[in-house]
Amino acid sequence: MTTGKQLFTTLQPDGKLTLEVAESQFHEPKGNQVLVKMEAAPINPSDLAILTSAADFETAEYAPGKVVATMPEPFLSGQKARHGQRLPAGNEGAGTVIATGDSDAAKALMGQRVACVPGHAFSQYALADAMMCLPLGDHSAEVGASSFVNPMTALGFVETARMEGHSAIVHLAAASNLGQMLNRICLEDGMKLVNIVRKDDHAELLKSQGAEYVVNSSAPTYMADLRAAIAETGAFLGFDPIGGGQASDGVLKAMEQVAVSRMTEFSRYGSNQHKKMYIYGRLELAPTILTPSYGLDWSVAGWLLTPFLQRAGLETVVRMRSRVQANLTTTFASHYKAKVNLEQMLEKPAITDYRQMKTGEKYLVTPWG
Secondary structure, eight states: OEEEEEEEEEEOTTSEEEEEEEEEEEOOOOTTEEEEEEEEEEOOHHHHHHHTTTOEEEEEEEETTEEEEEOOTTHHHHTGGGBTOEEEOOSOEEEEEEEEOSSHHHHTTTTOEEEEOOSOOSBSEEEEEGGGOEEOTTOOHHHHTTSSHHHHHHHHHHHHHHHTTOSEEEESSTTSHHHHHHHHHHHHHTOEEEEEESSHHHHHHHHHTTOSEEEETTSTTHHHHHHHHHHHHTOOEEEESOEEETHHHHHHHHHHHHHHHTOSSOOTTOOSOOEEEEEOOOSEEEEEOOOSOSOSSEEEEEOOHHHHHHHHOHHHHHHHHHHHHHTTTTTTOOOOSEEEOHHHHTSHHHHHHHTTOOTTOOEEEOTTO
């Protein structure tokens, strides 16, 4: 057995959410497993779903390596299935394989630095499946820490568009690490991309990286600019990490207005152009608002990486992973605002900052300090 520090999160039925760093034991890897000494792990929005959710961390009780906050309704009841469970956290990260199971795939990784998706990466050690490990070669753990969730998600958007017969995409919160990756992928692949941002400096950032269609949702001309970009690109498929409010609603509305402008005959049912938005995140926890303003030929669906990879099949997944591995420092490069160790993760200045999920301000956890 190997002993090391690990972060746990527990939500009790009374609404108390406890995050704590504690000693944990990791059994010897078996079969296709590898034991990774973790060196770096990003804090992704998907991690915050169980780390912070909507809990109140302004008035929380802080102690070294521990914080107790209060989860409000309806979020407390909405997470009833996890009440009382002490859960590990951290979807992905990178480190060095220090022990392996007896499969050939696992043994081949011994001593190598790898990116992995263990589901408990906020830890000094992690057990991972060899098939979910990406050898990093000479790359550092920091370079490889975010080599799965964001890169495979961005590639998944393009693959989804192709599978559904689209040649253009709309993306909200487009100046994020993931958004910048998506922009680079689309430029490389000839997929037209309408980038929606909220600030002028975010627009300039994307334009400096070659983005052709950038729309500022804070501008008074937002809807007109969005319609013009959709009309030029033919983008009737969108991906929305915001989720709450009317972000997707506005895009669907603009799509329909473009489609209607091309109609030669009136229809009480709106255009027959199908318009689709995938919601893949919850940067905004408010309800998703949809208005009856885009005819009847539209859909809103959720998009998750793991189900997509299962649908895409092994051949597509291997091709995607190979592309990420070959372009870690270019197309799929990530950048971080700050680095924290496990205990610093739970300090008030850090937790109240990274939970805001601001564009371009991702945190990196270094479990060994």
